[in-house]
Amino acid sequence: MINNSPYFRQPASVRSVMLRVLVALLPGLAAYVWFFGAAVLIQIALCSVAALAGEWAMLAIRKKPAWLFLSDGSALVTAWLIALTFPPIAPWWLGVAATLFAIVIVKHLYGGLGQNPFNPAMAAYCLMIVAYPQLMSQWPAAGFTDISAQFTAIFGSLVGAERHIDAIVMATPLDAMRTQLHTADARTTVAGIFGAHATFGNIGGRGWEWIAFGYLIGGLWLIRQRIITWHIPTAFLATLAIIAGIASFANPAIHAGPLFQVFTGGAMLCAFFIATDPVSSTSTPRGKLIFAAGIAILAWIIRTFGAYPDGIAFATLLMNILAPLIDLWTQPPVFGHKKSTPGKS
Numbered sequence: 141m142i143n144n145s146p147y148f149r150q151p152a153s154v155r156s157v158m159l160r161v162l163v164a165l166l167p168g169l170a171a172y173v174w175f176f177g178a179a180v181l182i183q184i185a186l187c188s189v190a191a192l193a194g195e196w197a198m199l200a201i202r203k204k205p206a207w208l209f210l211s212d213g214s215a216l217v218t219a220w221l222i223a224l225t226f227p228p229i230a231p232w233w234l235g236v237a238a239t240l241f242a243i244v245i246v247k248h249l250y251g252g253l254g255q256n257p258f259n260p261a262m263a264a265y266c267l268m269i270v271a272y273p274q275l276m277s278q279w280p281a282a283g284f285t286d287i288s289a290q291f292t293a294i295f296g297s298l299v300g301a302e303r304h305i306d307a308i309v310m311a312t313p314l315d316a317m318r319t320q321l322h323t324a325d326a327r328t329t330v331a332g333i334f335g336a337h338a339t340f341g342n343i344g345g346r347g348w349e350w351i352a353f354g355y356l357i358g359g360l361w362l363i364r365q366r367i368i369t370w371h372i373p374t375a376f377l378a379t380l381a382i383i384a385g386i387a388s389f390a391n392p393a394i395h396a397g398p399l400f401q402v403f404t405g406g407a408m409l410c411a412f413f414i415a416t417d418p419v420s421s422t423s424t425p426r427g428k429l430i431f432a433a434g435i436a437i438l439a440w441i442i443r444t445f446g447a448y449p450d451g452i453a454f455a456t457l458l459m460n461i462l463a464p465l466i467d468l469w470t471q472p473p474v475f476g477h478k479k480s481t482p483g484k485s
Contacts, residue, residue, distance in 0.1 A: 154253070158213025160367055164358030165220055165413065171354040172224070175347030177285030179228035182294055183235050184220055190236040191219035194243035202248070214253050218242050221261035221413065225406060225453070226268070227279045229293040229309075234275055238264035258460045259420045262453040269448065281310035282339070282347035313345030314405045315449035317396060344403035352408035359412025371425055373411040375432035377402055383440045401440065406452040410435065414452070420460045427463075427470035434459045 172180050195215040199206045219239050226235050242260035250256045269276045280290070343349055362368045381398035388397040401407060406414070415421060415435050422431040435455045442451020 154212040154214060157367055158217050160362065160365055161217050161413065162213065162220060164362045164367075165224070165355070167357045168351050168354030168409070169224070171347070171350045172228075175282050175285075175350065176228055176280055177290055178287050179280070179290035179294060180223060182291070183223040183226060183228055183230070186232055187219035187223045187235045187239045188216055190239040191215040191243050194240045195248075198244055198248040198252075202252070204252070209253065212253070215243055218247070218260045221409075222264055224409065225261065225265050227276060229278060229280050229290050230275055231296075232294050234268060234272065238268050241267055254419055256419055257463075259414060259417050259456055262414060262456045262460075265453040266457060269453070277312075277315065278309045279312050282345075310339055312405070312449060313339050313348060313400075314443060317400075318443070318449050343399040345405075348405070349403040352403040355408040355412060359408070362412060362416075368412065368416040369425070369428065371428035372416050372421065372432040375429040376411045376415055376436045377407070379433040379436035380407060380440060383437065387440075387444070395444070401443070405443070405450040407439070410439070410452045410456065414456055415459075420463065422463045422466050422470070424467055424470040424472065426472075427466045430466050430470065431459055431463060434462065 169180070169184075192210060192215055195210055196206055199209055222239050222242060223235055226238065242264040246258055246260040246263045247253070247256045339346055344352065359368075359373055363370055363373070380401055384396065384398040384401040387395035411432075415432055422428050435452075438455035438458055439451040442448060442454055446454075448454070
């Protein structure tokens with residue numbers, strides 16, 4: 141049998157795409173466990189169960205085939221992203237409540253898979269950091285991997301135990317940098333803060349720079365697998381680095397450089413796994429560049445001048461609102477037709 145051209149690439153199934161996204165998260169997850177212990181695995185398990193339970197309940201209410209949608213992996217990707225962006229020693233109910241909000245409210249009340257205008261994981265993060273700012277700021281120090289203490293911090297409320305975490309928590313690198321710059325005297329500089337605190341590593345946060353590098357490896361693999369395109373990661377990281385570089389060049393005493401901004405916080409996770417969400421982001425090549433650059437600009441502004449140490453989640457939701465408009469204005473012309481301005485005949 142002879143096959144003749146043309147040949148068409150078989151589109152990847154949702155299950156295949158989501159499975160490869162989960163695989164791509166593994167290098168960053170491995171570094172996470174190495175530096176911060178197995179608590180994050182407990183959070184992933186809790187969020188995954190909550191995601192599947194919430195998905196099943198909503199599918200039953202909507203009379204949809206449960207196994208078809210439960211097995212596509214989309215709920216698990218949302219659960220993993222929530223677990224990876226929440227403090228690993230947060231009480232068990234925090235991630236569970238956030239995951240149920242993401243699945244039930246942000247995803248299914250807008251119509252289910254492919255219909256949600258907002259990134260479910262980032263919407264859940266924003267809700268919880270506004271409602272429970274103290275719990276969302278309790279991050280363990282790098283190198284603290286005592287699973288017994290972590291287990292007690294997560295499940296202590298179930299047995300009536302108090303959460304004694306003062307000895308194991310430490311400010312995140314972004315929070316430490318922002319707090320020191322805003323509260324110290326005028327002689328305090330970025331270089332001085334960076335060299336005086338154990339929370340910082342070589343170019344970013346201690347441990348966090350390696351986690352970010354793990355996400356970078358996984359993200360590049362997703363591009364190679366053609367699960368995502370280069371547009372959003374490149375535009376996001378380049379814009380964030382350029383803005384940070386300009387600010388640091390103008391005043392290095394109060395602005396951290398581009399490597400710190402890129403390899404600290406949720407920047408690398410956002411570039412490859414959050415901003416690239418095909419449902420809540422843009423779809424045109426030029427639109428992806430604008431969308432990602434907008435997230436980077438807003439994130440840097442919130443990090444530098446806002447009340448929250450990392451503005452990735454808020455920046456993503458704000459650009460989710462603009463995504464349909466960006467797509468409308470960046471549609472390429474149809475072959476053989478002159479491009480017209482939207483709203484004009």
